[in-house]
Amino acid sequence: MNEIVILSGKGGTGKTSLSAAFATINNNTIVADCDVDAANLHLILQPVNYYDRNFTTGSKALINYDTCTNCGLCIDYCRFDAISFHREKVTISEISCDGCKLCSRICPSHSIQMIPSDKSRWYAGNYRNGKMVHARLAPGEENSGKLVNVVREHAKKTAQETGWETIIIDGPPGIGCAVISSITGTNKAIIVTEPTNSGFHDMKRVLEITANFKVKTVVVINKYDLNESISSKIENWCVENNIPVVGKIAFDPEIVMAMINCQSITEWKPESETSKEIIRIWNQVKTDKCIIQR
């Protein structure tokens, strides 16, 4: 099994457009969209789902007003400021409740129940080049790392069942727990960066994480021509630090046109320079040619 994760530090570097292109180059591909907080890849790959499941992230406190005496004791105990008097009635804010259950335990009239919050969902489906697992985290939910694990586990299971080799993981932005969940145990990471000072900075932070997890990592500079001097700064830094820069992609408005037409750039303009460069990058990464063991 070949698990390749696409990362970016902060969003907006074109990570998902690139993942979509990689996902539509070969057949028998499995895609895991681990950007569960703001999933977008399904808009291009348009999977027909055969699975649609709940994901329970925790629980929320709920007051039974038939028995609540409005004594206000629970307000004093809640450390998350989730309970307050609202129009003289004790009220719990669902969004602020952290699910600690303390109010429910101390309520003298046993009027607080914990209700599982299961508004997040995950899905699996068929798309034109293979199968895709994706998810949607409900607003205000915190457990994105766990949901990423569910998505990855199912993608792996699918790979075992089908015997297909490649799993492409569209990773979440940032460097938080969801990112860590999306890279642990993968074989390779591709960091998509852009030539801005903040892009450069974020790339280095993501590299620290992939190095910690001993994942072989390569870099792609997207929209490199928007600032060639920062692009060469990034390239030189990578050379000095033994990180292969496997490709540079010029800014191309056709990437946006492809997205609007629900296609990847390699499907939309297969003969364009951009597509050729992306296919070249993919073939290199897939076959390990560019990768130096770090």
Add this chain to the structure above:
Amino acid sequence: MTDHSNLKIAVASGKGGTGKTLVSTNLFWALQNTGTQVTLVDCDAEEPNMAEFISGEVLVRLPVTQNIPVIDSEICTFCGKCFNYCNYNAIVYLPSNHFIKVVEDLCHDCGACTVACRFGAISEKEKQLGTVKTMFLNSNAELIEARADVGVYSPVPVIKKAIHSVNDRSLAIFDSPPGISCPFIATVESADFVVLVTEPTTFGLNDLKLSVETLQQLKKPCGVIVNRAGLGNREVYDWLKANKIPLLLEIPFDREIARIYSEGLLLVEEKPAYQLLFRELLKTIEKLVKR
């Protein structure tokens, strides 16, 4: 200039990289240029980056802490009640080995274990979650940065502290963390108005819908800025119209803007015409809030 309002405006986007930082830093700079008392709060505590664009002399650096329970195994009777009360599996309880300990990284500071223990075996100590840094720029402008320490379970307490540090009389701009999870909610909850920055693309619209849905649940008024206008299509505009969400401003796609931003420079300084646009933006928001 304008009536010195103490409006709190959050600038957010479903995903990073849409131009949220471009908007918050330039709105801030345009306003302070005109003598308005204004504070910029970097609420993206996991990856603060405002200081790359604007920096000043650090005035105060406040640690943000949570309480971590400490269990004294000499006093503990190994009754197990705290272990049962902890809803986050943050207590390791091995009575046969006379071992009990709080796993700090899992603890949410809910206080349940302290309530549970009838033997007085649990006390609390402070643990640092992050820092809030206030930077002085000039007599009417301050930058407040929330920065969470690496590996803390949630940046929310750091964000709340940063927002609390804003002078009540000052207009404030909150640069919100991306996404729609707790850090985003903690930021927009304290704002009077939310500016959502998006791109006129399929991805942009999808992210925008999620953000708007969340803000509607919170009953927060919002408006939208379309960045990189000209790339993409009209779908976003049609959707805004159909849902009666105000379009506040369009920033065109322009390689020059991309270059200015990439070098950490400010648009309102490099292209003074934008100065006026951002001041107008504030007026538009003020009108919408009054309504």
